Amino acid sequence: MEQLEEYIRGLKKNRFQVEYFETGKEFVDYAIRNLPTKASIGFGGSMTLEQLHLYERLSEAGFNIYWHWRNSEIIDMKERALNADIYFSSANAVTKDGKIINMDGTGNRVANTFYHHEEVFIVCGINKLVETVDEGIARIEQIAAPKNAQRLGVNTPCVVTGVCTDCTSKDRICNVLTIIEKNTNSNINVILIGEELGY
Numbered sequence: 496m497e498q499l500e501e502y503i504r505g506l507k508k509n510r511f512q513v514e515y516f517e518t519g520k521e522f523v524d525y526a527i528r529n530l531p532t533k534a535s536i537g538f539g540g541s542m543t544l545e546q547l548h549l550y551e552r553l554s555e556a557g558f559n560i561y562w563h564w565r566n567s568e569i570i571d572m573k574e575r576a577l578n579a580d581i582y583f584s585s586a587n588a589v590t591k592d593g594k595i596i597n598m599d600g601t602g603n604r605v606a607n608t609f610y611h612h613e614e615v616f617i618v619c620g621i622n623k624l625v626e627t628v629d630e631g632i633a634r635i636e637q638i639a640a641p642k643n644a645q646r647l648g649v650n651t652p653c654v655v656t657g658v659c660t661d662c663t664s665k666d667r668i669c670n671v672l673t674i675i676e677k678n679t680n681s682n683i684n685v686i687l688i689g690e691e692l693g694y
């Protein structure tokens with residue numbers, strides 16, 4: 496907990512709103528109680544959000560959600576998410592001094608994390624907490640990106656070896672690296688959860 500408080504202090508110093516929940520369920524219940532019912536909500540691709548069943552729980556509660564991982568027959572789902580009032584994503588890493596690190600293939604997810612929304616929620620399990628930016632990038636190369644490439648079944652060397660070789664494959668999923676250093680006009684909330692979530 497002492498360690499966790501350092502991360503919370505670091506994030507707050509960077510003007511992010513921070514909430515901590517022991518369990519994902521506690522966070523989901525909190526979100527249902529506190530999100531504005533009339534707001535439109537966009538989701539970025541995220542195993543964390545998937546594991547939390549956040550789409551299903553918010554949908555059952557009557558929220559209007561745009562997620563390209565659901566309703567994939569609707570071709571403009573990413574644009575609808577882009578234009579939503581609120582956006583949910585996870586992070587690939589959060590540093591002790593309060594920086595949010597993400598890697599993306601097409602860039603839609605990361606762009607939505609800092610621009611164009613009234614409010615953004617970055618949901619992050621404790622497995623994503625790292626000491627430094629370098630450690631966060633190493634975490635992406637060694638864990639998050641190879642696992643995501645395997646999940647997507649793309650044609651990259653890491654799918655076979657589980658190791659990043661900084662490939663030049665046309666299927667490469669590591670094209671846009673973002674480090675959010677301070678809060679933006681998108682009013683970013685970091686939700687820390689005391690469980691392992693996502694990659």
Ligand code: SF4
Nearest residue numbers: 640653659660662669
């Ligand atoms: S750069 Fe290429 S090899 Fe490395 S993790 Fe990304 S897709 Fe895999």
